[in-house]
Amino acid sequence: MKQSFVYILECSDxxxxxxxxxxxxxxxxxxxxxxxxxxxxxxxxxxxxxxxxEFTDITIAIAKEKQIKKWLRAKKRALINGDFESLINLAKKHFN
Structure with missing residues (x-):
């Protein structure tokens, strides 16, 4: 099965x-x-x-990319840093 990748680049800005x-x-x-x-x-x-x-199913990779695109910067940074505990906390909804 063909491999697919979801990736994040950090730009110069x-x-x-x-x-x-x-x-x-x-x-x-x-x-x-x-x-x-x-x-x-x-x-x-x-x-x-x-x-x-890496993914073995392109449809899952595309879905994951779309999900990550919606995340706040702090959550993306936690993913990049491998800070999975913070990912859980950043995923929680905050109610007033």
Missing amino acids: GSFYKGVTSNLEGRMIQHHTGFYPTCYTVNRRPLQLVFYC
């Missing part, structure tokens, strides 16, 4: 770019070289790959 690909190495080359001139990252280089995870 401190922002995060989230993506999904079946060829992580090739996609990183595209990001670093500005292969797609209209891509979010093209004017935010240099880029650093700060997180990736």
Whole structure:
């Protein structure tokens, strides 16, 4: 079965770019070289790959990428840092 990857890049301006690909190495080359001139990252280089995870089902990878895109910056940072305890707390809803 073909592998898929969800990845997070940290851009030179401190922002995060989230993506999904079946060829992580090739996609990183595209990001670093500005292969797609209209891509979010093209004017935010240099880029650093700060997180990736591997999936065997592309539909699950796409769903996970969409989920991560909705997260607050603090939750993304916790994921990048492997701070899974904080992920749990950041996932809780706060009610007034």
